[in-house]
Amino acid sequence: MKLAVEIINSWIIPFIFLFIVAYGYARRLKVYELFVEGAKEGFNVAVMIIPYLVAILAAIAIFRASGAMDLLAGAIAYFLPPSLVPSDIILLALVKPLSGSAARGVMLDIFSRYGVDSLPGFMASVIQGSTETTFYVVAVYFGSVGIKNTRHTIAAGLTGEFTGIVVSIILAHLYFAAK
């Protein structure tokens, strides 16, 4: 079962490439010329997102490196009993919308300190799998087309994020209560 999933996973992308090119070629399209024409946009898009990436990554790096993130997590942990939400889970929930690689670091840290099959380990896995790096996605996607006024995007995105985290915590408690 696991191997089958792995095989499907590894062959999805080659299969998409095959299907697109074969279908286009069968319809007598100039597949090579079309490809090059589309690929040309890649450079502009990638270069255009640099200033937006620098802004968001630098701000996040300063906030994390200064210890402000840990302080904020500690402040929130003060109001929540650790039996309900372990303090490291609060840090993970705060880090995840900002940085994917940092969140992975926090998750692995939780694995090594509490154990991967513990309640915090389970919680961290579910949160990691059900949330996204909101600010990074917003900065890159809007940056690529030069939009400055993002209106309600972040509020809506964070609402989804917050809901996902709360549901993850509840599910983890249910799972360990039933076990």
Next chain:
Amino acid sequence: MLNHVFAFLIVVGILVGLSSALYRAQTGETVRKIVDGREVVEKRVYTTLDEKLKAIAAAGDRLTQEAINVSGFRYEDPVTHKEKSGAVGLAIDYIGIMALWLGFMKIAEAAGLIQLLARAIAPVFRFLFPRVPIDHPAAGAMLMNMAANILGLDNAATPLGIKAMKELQELNGQKDTASNAMCMFLALNTSSLMLLPVSVIGWRVAAGSTAPTTIIVPILIATGCGKIAAILACKLLERLSPDTPLVYDQPDSRGANEEGTR
């Protein structure tokens, strides 16, 4: 909104960094380091004034270095000693991946494949993006991005998502402001949509879990709830500010050979 977030992160970050540097110069600090693959905690105490001042200066340098690191090309993580990409490094890596996917997308678009896919889930689309014509390339690109997200194809999802944003921008009559469709697309994108959380399972296996896949169903439930909340929040909040005007120039008749907007 991004203005507030940006200002908050920088101002609070630096002020906290300064006060904690002053505090730790008095009380001493613990430094986490990785030596030969093992984590070592080192306790440092500063006694003389000279040492204290040096510790405060070092904290400022670390903060500066961190900001420079993440903005640049590649850097070595000060704790783990692993090589990481900064903003420019990430963008350079993107150039090739982006070109690869945008190239295949162009063929799929010209062949009518994407429009075919978009029509298959038209009712859902009409609810989420009422002002995006189903035959417009934006609909197809958004669909491809969501498919990539569902399948967990991380390095395909971003190029396809950016492609979708460019198409949505063509429909957008106010170029510096997000349209309702863009906000909805981003809100959907910012809550994960993965069917099989392959990377999390992988990390659990690596950490020696006895039941690495037990998290699949909880993740699906949490993801689903997050999505529904994001969609509802988006539909409610979009009433607070007016939608941007549409550009009404032949959204359906865009041929395969048309150049990009930029």
